[in-house]
Amino acid sequence: MATAVSEINAVDRAALYEQLLSVAKKRTSDADVKLDDRGRAIEITDELEAAKNVLIVDPTETPAAINRAPIAASESKTEQKK
Numbered sequence: 001m002a003t004a005v006s007e008i009n010a011v012d013r014a015a016l017y018e019q020l021l022s023v024a025k026k027r028t029s030d031a032d033v034k035l036d037d038r039g040r041a042i043e044i045t046d047e048l049e050a051a052k053n054v055l056i057v058d059p060t061e062t063p064a065a066i067n068r069a070p071i072a073a074s075e076s077k078t079e080q081k082k
Contacts, residue, residue, distance in 0.1 A: 002020055006013035034042045 002013050002017040005011070006016050036042050
């Protein structure tokens with residue numbers, strides 16, 4: 001887009017590209033703002049609070065992951081006693 005506009009208007013392509021990029025970043029950041037029920041911006045400061053859809057699981061307390069062999073109960077108990 002920057003190339004086409006720069007050719008039509010005879011302006012510097014690199015400068016135009018930087019301006020378009022700046023506008024795109026601002027529009028994206030504006031669109032990413034979460035609003036409360038009154039339309040005011042909500043500021044999320046805690047990283048874990050920002051990632052409410054993330055579930056953190058202790059790997060030592062859960063069964064083996066998909067496509068991995070399950071750990072035998074006797075082996076895991078033996079290793080825990082060491």
